[in-house]
Structures are given as C-alpha cells and as structure tokens.
Amino acid sequence: xxxxxxSAMFAAxxxxxxxLGLVLRNQQLVTVAVVLLSxxxxxxxxxxxxxxxxxxxRMNDTNSDAGVALQSIVAMRKLxxxxxxxxxxxxxxxxxxxxxxxxxxxxxxxxxPEVMRIKKGANYVLMELGGRKETEISYTIxxxxxxxxxxxxxxxxxxxxxGLFHNEREIQLYDDFLVFPKMExxxxxxxxxxxxxxxxxxxxxxxxxxGSNFYNLREYIPxxxxxxxxxxxxxxxxxxxxxxxxxxxxxxIILIIDSRAVSETGPVSRNSLVYSTRAAASLAQYxxxxxxxxxxVTYGDEIVSVDRDTGKKQLYVLLTKLAxxxxxxxxPLKVVTNRILPHINRGSPIILLSPLEDxxxxxxxxxxxxxxxxxxxxxxxxxxxxxFDARRLDRTGYEVLKTERDILIGELRGLGANVMDWEPxxxxxxxxxxxxxx
Amino acid sequence: xxxxxxVEGASDTSHLYDGKTVxxxxxxxKKAAGRIKSSTEIPxxxxxxxxxxxxxxxxxxGPIVSSMKFLPANKTVTNLQISSAMCLTxxxxxxxxxxPVSGTAWFALANMLNIPILGGAIHILIMVIxxxxxxxxxxxxxxxxxxxxxxxxILVTLRFAGSKVEFxxxxxxxxxxxxxxxxxxxxxxxxxxxxxxxxxxxxxxxxTSIRTGEVYVMGEGKIIRQYYREIGITPVVxxxxxxxxxxxxxxxxxxxxxxxxxxxxxxxxxVELTSVYGVALGTAMVFTVIAAAFAVNLPLRIQQMQExxxxx
Numbered sequence: 001x002x003x004x005x006x007s008a009m010f011a012a013x014x015x016x017x018x019x020l021g022l023v024l025r026n027q028q029l030v031t032v033a034v035v036l037l038s039x040x041x042x043x044x045x046x047x048x049x050x051x052x053x054x055x056x057x058r059m060n061d062t063n064s065d066a067g068v069a070l071q072s073i074v075a076m077r078k079l080x081x082x083x084x085x086x087x088x089x090x091x092x093x094x095x096x097x098x099x100x101x102x103x104x105x106x107x108x109x110x111x112x113p114e115v116m117r118i119k120k121g122a123n124y125v126l127m128e129l130g131g132r133k134e135t136e137i138s139y140t141i142x143x144x145x146x147x148x149x150x151x152x153x154x155x156x157x158x159x160x161x162x163g164l165f166h167n168e169r170e171i172q173l174y175d176d177f178l179v180f181p182k183m184e185x186x187x188x189x190x191x192x193x194x195x196x197x198x199x200x201x202x203x204x205x206x207x208x209x210x211g212s213n214f215y216n217l218r219e220y221i222p223x224x225x226x227x228x229x230x231x232x233x234x235x236x237x238x239x240x241x242x243x244x245x246x247x248x249x250x251x252x253i254i255l256i257i258d259s260r261a262v263s264e265t266g267p268v269s270r271n272s273l274v275y276s277t278r279a280a281a282s283l284a285q286y287x288x289x290x291x292x293x294x295x296x297v298t299y300g301d302e303i304v305s306v307d308r309d310t311g312k313k314q315l316y317v318l319l320t321k322l323a324x325x326x327x328x329x330x331x332p333l334k335v336v337t338n339r340i341l342p343h344i345n346r347g348s349p350i351i352l353l354s355p356l357e358d359x360x361x362x363x364x365x366x367x368x369x370x371x372x373x374x375x376x377x378x379x380x381x382x383x384x385x386x387x388f389d390a391r392r393l394d395r396t397g398y399e400v401l402k403t404e405r406d407i408l409i410g411e412l413r414g415l416g417a418n419v420m421d422w423e424p425x426x427x428x429x430x431x432x433x434x435x436x437x438x
Numbered sequence: 439x440x441x442x443x444x445v446e447g448a449s450d451t452s453h454l455y456d457g458k459t460v461x462x463x464x465x466x467x468k469k470a471a472g473r474i475k476s477s478t479e480i481p482x483x484x485x486x487x488x489x490x491x492x493x494x495x496x497x498x499x500g501p502i503v504s505s506m507k508f509l510p511a512n513k514t515v516t517n518l519q520i521s522s523a524m525c526l527t528x529x530x531x532x533x534x535x536x537x538p539v540s541g542t543a544w545f546a547l548a549n550m551l552n553i554p555i556l557g558g559a560i561h562i563l564i565m566v567i568x569x570x571x572x573x574x575x576x577x578x579x580x581x582x583x584x585x586x587x588x589x590x591x592i593l594v595t596l597r598f599a600g601s602k603v604e605f606x607x608x609x610x611x612x613x614x615x616x617x618x619x620x621x622x623x624x625x626x627x628x629x630x631x632x633x634x635x636x637x638x639x640x641x642x643x644x645x646t647s648i649r650t651g652e653v654y655v656m657g658e659g660k661i662i663r664q665y666y667r668e669i670g671i672t673p674v675v676x677x678x679x680x681x682x683x684x685x686x687x688x689x690x691x692x693x694x695x696x697x698x699x700x701x702x703x704x705x706x707x708x709v710e711l712t713s714v715y716g717v718a719l720g721t722a723m724v725f726t727v728i729a730a731a732f733a734v735n736l737p738l739r740i741q742q743m744q745e746x747x748x749x750x
Contacts, residue, residue, distance in 0.1 A: 006636065018721070021714060022718055025713065025714045026714065027684075027713075027714050028621055030684075030718070030721070031621040031622060031684055031717070032595055032628065034680045035622055035628075035676055035680040036629060037721075037725070038676035038679035039629050039672060039676040041725070042672050042675045044732075044737075045728075045736075046668065102741070105664060121654065122653055124652065124654070125653065125655070125656060126644070126654075126656070126661065127656035128657030128660040129656070129657075135656060160668070161664055162633055162636070162669075
C-alpha cells in the first residue's frame, strides 16, 4: 500500500500534534491528533486490494504476493494489426475481467509508448467493475515514428475514496508492434545496372540480348529465328538483316544507410536517419516492383546487411530492418565498403543515404567504389538544415559548416558520384532527379 | 564581367554559390564550434505532451490531474462546494468557541508590547484568513487559497498548546465526556473540511479530464455514490475510535470494575490515567490492536472472506 502526498502530510501533522500534546501535557492537541490518526487508519483499512493477475503473453509476474494470488482482475489485449506504416493507426481493445464476486473501483492505464498519440478513446479509464463482470476499453493510437514498440504493461490502481492510499499492480501483458518507415511513390529512379544478369527483368540495360526494346541491326547468322528478320532492311540493303534487342535484365541495387550516432542529429522526427530510412523504403519498394534484387546495408556501431533478393517478402525483410535501425556508433564508410565490395557485382548501382558528416573516409570509400565502376548515387539529408531549422545553430556557424559541406559534395561529384544535398523540404523524387543531374 | 559580380568586399564569394553571400575565409570547425550555440535545449517536437503535476496539484489531485483549467462545475462538484461551505461555517464557529486568544504566541507578544488588543486582532485575523480564504478557495476552486486556509486553521488549532484553558466561552459544558465529544467534533469538522475541499479539486480535475477525453469513466454514478458513502461513514468511525481512545480512563476502570471494585475506584481516581498520559496509554492500546490487524493483513483476509462467502 502506497501513501499519497496528502496522507503523508496528514500523518505528519497528526504525529507532530500528538507529540507536542504529550510534551506540553495538552489533551486538546492529542485529541485532534488522535482523530486525524483514526481517520487515516480507517481510510487505510478500507483501501481495497489491487488483486490482479494477467492472462496473455509474457506473463512473468513472479513477484507473487497475496494480492496477485487472488487473481481476480484479468486483462487481455488485442491489437488490430502488428505491422503498420508511419502515421498509421492501430486499434487497441483491452478487456478487463473481474473474476471476484465483489465490485471494485479501478483505475486502469494501458501503457502506450511515449511517441504514440492517442487518436480516439482513452487508455486511462476509471471504472466501477461489478462482480463477475467484464468490460472492454478501446482506443486508437497513431504511430508517427518508425520502430519496434510495445504496448503494456497494464497498470491497475485501487484507491480509497479519499485518495489517501492506493495499491498498484502492473499486469505484465505486452503486445509488440512494428512501425515501418513511410514510403513515397516513385515513378522513375533513373538508376539501372550497367552489367547484365542471367535472369531477365523489367529494366533494359544497354547490351544486346533478349528484350523488348530495339537495339541494333545486324547481318543474319544461321540459327537466328525468322521472326527477327527485318524485311524492310533486307530489301533496302540487299543483305539479310535481323533486329537486335536491348537486353532486359535484373539489376542488383545496394542501399547503404548511414545509421551512425551523428545521423540522428536534429529533432526526433526530422533528422537524417528518419529521411534515410523513408527514402530507402521507397526505393526498395520501387526497385522490387521492377523485379530488381535489392540488398541493404546499415552501418552504425556494427554493419548489418540484408542479402540481395527480389519479391514482396524481401520488401518486408528490408522494411523490418529499416524499422529497427538505431543511431549508434561511428563505423567509417571505408570499413563498410571494404567489407561489402567483394560480395557485390561490379557495375551495380549503389545508393548511399548519409549525412556525410564526421567521417573522414567518405572520399576514399567513394573513390574505391568509382574505381571499380560502381554507379554511386549519394542522397545526403543535410543535418545542418535540421539543426538550423530547430534554431540550434546560428547563422555564422551554419554558413561555415555549409561551405565545408559544399566542398565535400563538390569533391565527391568530382569522383563521378551522383550526389544530392537533400534539403528537408525536398521530395525524394526531386532529390533523386537532382542527384542524377536532371 | 567583374561588374556583374556584386562585390561587397575583397572576400566576397557570392558568385560561387548561386548568389548566396558566403564568407570566404578558410572554413574552420574550431571557429565555428566557438560560435555554434552550445544549447542542449531539447527540440519541441522531441518532447511528448505530458502534463507534469505541480506540487499543489499532486497534493489535491492524486493520479488524475487534468492538463487544463477546470471546466464549469458539474453537479457533484457543486454539491461538494455547498457541503464544504457548510462545514467551513461550522468549523469557524467551533474554532471561535474553542480557541480564545489567551495562551497564544501573539497574545504574549501583544502583552509584551503593551497593546492587549493586538493579540485579539491577530487571532481574529488568522480566523478570518482561514474562513475567507477557504470560502474563496471553495467557490473559485483555487488550490492555493485552500492551502492558505488550511495553514490558518491549523495555526489556530495549535493555540491549544498554549494554554490549559479549555474553551473560549463559558457556555460550553463542564463535563469531561461532553468536552471530549465537542473536541472530537471540532477535530472531525477540521478533517472533513480538509477532505471535502480536497474532493472539490479532485472531482473538478476528474470531471475536466473526462470532458477533455484524457480519462474515460465507467459507472461514474456508482463511483460518486461510493465517495459519498465513505465521506459519511469514515468520520463517524474515526470519531468512535478517537472517543474510545480518549475515554480509556473511563473504559479501563469500568472493565476492571467487573472483577474488583476497589481497584476500579483507584484507577478512576488515578491522576496518570485521567491526564494526557492516560490518553497516550489509550492511543497506544487502540493503535496496537490496529497495527496487529495490519500485521496479519486483516483487510485482505476480510476481502478474501467476503469473496469466498459470495462464491458460495
């Protein structure tokens, strides 16, 4: 049983009066003190016990005491979905059962992650729950930021009528859900591989082979199918000519996300990592819908990679990794490129999403990639802008750092990388087009 | 060509940065670092909107503290306001009866200054602060005014410490039991005043929280009825317990009298038992029994028993 501030002050006053009364041999003071003490004692006696138990997953309330042993209050929770995109909504239904025959006045708070917003209903309910009755509390939460989240535990508090004492228990009932980064619709990323692959895909690359787009005319070689013969060209040139087509092929796309601690510079909802994960999710969806295989590398305190693959399943694998990307550590980009270069096909497009800050190896790493003929696109959400917008950077500091950043971006462009200084208000499609020089 | 460039100074580089004027001195992180605001201020959108109750709010409100000012009073709050006002009136009347100025610190001070009327004026002033502040706090639902009123009332109560004079007016009964009952009534009104005014703030907070959607209440009527029931029963029980404690000098001789009249007579004439130490003994006895009840977790056992009986 816990004391409230009010009861503590009442008790202190009563004890002080009582002792003063004894010292001064004054019955009147003692009388007032005794009344106060009696009032407190009776209120404490009347405080119902928050006897609760839980049903559902992760029931690990091992600190069983007499209250829990009664098992009269049971909570069960149901989420409308376990996976949602940023700004998506989840309906939560919490069922509370009173298995006792006595009615109880309970305060129930279903703990929701702090970043979540309660959009409809309330997760805090004061209720009178009759004996052997149950009730349902429903509310809707809005999830503004990606990540792994947990709803729970359920806090049950039983108070005396005057708010002097309370008993509180936590029902260890948890439900996890995942918030994927928000995706932007991309019409064309203007990125394709320069290297053909065995399987044909939806993207044509500038090599002759099986495909649908016209590439060239050449003389007939025995074995060429007759449907490829270009009769007009034969008539014009007098030689038997056949059409050659541009080869459709699957591209290997590698997305590299900088999730070092520095990438979270700026406000919680507007920082480089938030922008990078959203961009990566959008790009992954776009490339996978084109039947490309997409791989993902995130680096922060460690290098986490998802091998290239195609299909919808791969999209969810990537989205899950992106949802869990945490800003930690300071692994240099060079370490990442050294690690992954042996495993990716030459000429594959590499998209780096990084604020390009606090990493002296960026230029070396990009030089290495370009030397091996990788098509490097860098989208760099500018943390300077986030900081400046949040008024944490003064004008002079901003200008100086911006100049340094411009010089770095200029150097990277000089190495042949497509770099875009991605400002906060710029849409991903615009940033991509800017990076590719459109 | 040179005319096209807006030259503001020798170091101007605006032509290099799409018209932006940028200082052309060597970029230096050290220099910049000196100028960058080192504020560790957390951006606004990083802080979830959580209302942290102030000290006074937590004293009055308990766990449910609304994040905005009270909305107009509902029926429960109005009822509590009327009850509190009545309680305050009675408490003020009893205070006036029970607490003469004699024996107070301000009485001694006034005598020292040779202005006897000053003591009485201060005494009345404290009571006026207590009652007027209380009335203002009750009807305006002002927590600070209520706290001031509490302090004034407690200050007047502490006057008891200053004198053996029992009451302020001669019209009051001389009998010990009646005096004790009156004193208990005074103390109960004091406690009830605290509790009812507290209830005004708590229920105002609750009502505001309900109407703003911060909290949802199921069975509001039953919860309020339970509060009314408790506020009726608790002071009565507290009064009975206090009376038992204070009348221990009569109860013990009566119990001993069942076995030995002489000893009972001796006990009833005992100076110790009729003095404040008798009350202390009574308090010790009664509260030892209560402590034992808590030690064996009696409230929980009673609850278990009630549940068990209801299950059958």
